[in-house]
Amino acid sequence: MIQVVLIKQGKKFSAEYVNRLAWDIKKALGLPHYRHLYTDDPDHVDTDLVNVHLLHQLTGGVPLEGWWNKMALFRDRAIKEKDRILWLDLDTVILGNIDFLFARSDPFVMLRDFFYPDKHWNSSIMLIEGNAYSWIWDQFVSNMNFYQRCGGDQQAIEYMLREKNLEPVLAQDLWPGKIVSYKADCLEGVPPNAQIVCFHGRPMPHEVKWDPRNRAKL
Secondary structure, X not given: OEEEEEEEOOOOOOHHHHHHHHHHHHHHOOOOEEEEEEEOOOOOOOOOOOEEEEHHHHHOOOOOOHHHHHHHHHOXXXXXXXXXXXXXXXXXXXXXXXXXXXXXXXXXXEEEOOOOOOOOEEEEEEEEEOOOOHHXXXXXXXXXXXXXXXXXXXXHHHHHHHHOXXXXXXXXXXXXXXXXXXXXHOOOOOOOOOOEEEOOOXXXXXXXXXXXXXXXXX
16 A cells, blocks of 8 residues: 655644645545655644644654654554555645656665755655665664764665665656756746656745746746
8 A cells, every 4th residue: 555654843844735735645646545644733734635643653752853754754663564655745746647656666766866866865755665674764763863963864864775785766767857856947947747846945835936737937
């Protein structure tokens, strides 16, 4: 079964971001799936669109801030052996059908970094198959102070994988043109084949003129 997981912690994102993305996923993903939100503040979340859980249920009670909560996606209790997790940052904008994400069952998919595509990876979207990568969580919690000095969750994941000579499958290689960056790819308009736009950092989606019906004018 597909488990779509969203996390809202702190005040950076409003419940409106959760509701919008959960609704977009409901429309754009035609395959059977569950949509889950893990949060420390369930107020104003539309429970018709997402299953709401307290964040400590995902992290096993380990107190984490901001993006570090994403590391708990690898926790062995976060996913059943035969399930597949789709992770999306809350500032992701979906423009069309996303069933293509599940045409394959690669064990771990990340994005190429949008500005350094040949050097680094990006965790704005991740696909995790089963619990084969639960060692990432175990290794993280065993030395959290060290890994948090890496910079962010995606740098910590990259460090751990490279240390073991492992690499994720990279989404842009699987689906060229389907997943794009607003800052790197959309300043002159959204590319015609794009189905997902990642807003990493600033601006955030609500800070730009956004009309998905007219891709040439943002």
